[in-house]
Amino acid sequence: MSLVYATPADLAAWTGTAAPANAVTLLRVASGLVRRATVTAWYATNDTGAPTDPDVVQAFSDATCAQAATWATLGIDPTTAGVDTGTGGRVVASRALGPANISYAGADDTAARRAQLADDLTPEALGILADAGLVRGVRTHG
Template sequence: MPRVYATPEQLAEQTGQPAPDDAERLLRRASEDIDDACRTAIYDTDAAGMPTDPAVVEALAAATVAQAEYVIGQGGDDTGAAGRWDSVSIGPVSMSGRRDGPTTPDAVDVGPRALRALTRAGLLPGVIW
């Protein structure tokens, strides 16, 4: 079972708007992005792999919500396609202009606020000595 670090209620609280209908899917995908970004982070977990330190729990929730907001801000595209094409349209949302996204297959496109939340918590850069 995948780890999910934030709830639809936390997303709604942060955005000040009701959580979208697909909030659970969006937060599950955002949690996967955060897991990928924290591959080398070291923190205590329980048997299910969930963090046990309240500060880490809070940081991962904040980063997950920020990542979900980032994806919503891109028109809901969490496929990475928006970072590779000159024009993307999803329903009434249209984006144009080329933006560099992840360039390697294992790279993850994490939003700036999510990266800052992880950095403030000491989870990035995650270098192991």
């Protein structure tokens, strides 16, 4: 049994909106990313391996919710490695304030970015874990 660090209710509280229909899946996969990111961290656990310190429990929950919220907002299904399965999700490549121009990344760029977002913790989730002393720092790809 894999550990899941947040519930759909936690995700709803984090976003201030109803949890998406696939919240259980998003939280399960996000929990796996959080677990892998913190594999070298030292913290107290119970018999199942779940953290017991309230601050660590909260950091794990917050990071998991931050990750799941990003996926939900962008329409990314991490179980499909970020492949767009008909959601029409596009990645903004550039924007301008006046006279309001937006261009979208090409299909290859979009697919690569979605796959990266499906496989890596977001800077927000990493920052939460770093602030709690559970990872060494925030790394971003670019």
